[in-house]
Amino acid sequence: MICEHEIGIDPVPPRTPEGCEECLKNGTPWVHLRLCLTCGHVGCCDSSPGRHATQHFHHTHHPVVASFEPGERWAWCYVDQAEQDVPEQALPYLKG
Numbered sequence: 001m002i003c004e005h006e007i008g009i010d011p012v013p014p015r016t017p018e019g020c021e022e023c024l025k026n027g028t029p030w031v032h033l034r035l036c037l038t039c040g041h042v043g044c045c046d047s048s049p050g051r052h053a054t055q056h057f058h059h060t061h062h063p064v065v066a067s068f069e070p071g072e073r074w075a076w077c078y079v080d081q082a083e084q085d086v087p088e089q090a091l092p093y094l095k096g
Contacts, residue, residue: 003077003084005063011090012040014068020044022052032069034076037090038062054078070095 015021020030020043030044034053039062043053053065057078066075066086073094075084086094 002087003064003080003082005077005079006037006075006084006087009037009064009087009090011035011037011087011093013093014042015040016042020048020050020052022055023048023050026050032067034065035068035090035093036060036062037064037066037075037087040093042068066090066094068095 014035016024020033021041023030023044028050030048032045032047034043034045036056041056043056044050046054063079064075064077073086075086077084
């Protein structure tokens, strides 16, 4: 299922493919990674101490992230609080 917030999204490559942008700067650990499908920000999940993916949404209002974990293919819409299918145009930017 594609939500209305995915319409018109033109995903870009991850800005920090090696990990959470803020955690890398701060030297802190993360649990799982999320890729913002609007700007390419890589942030950590809500199980991580920093919760940087959700913080990014609150600061930017970019609505949809995709799992940036190897082999995972799902997206999350923060506005609808619902899991979504990953838009096909984002697949090249996700990890194997």
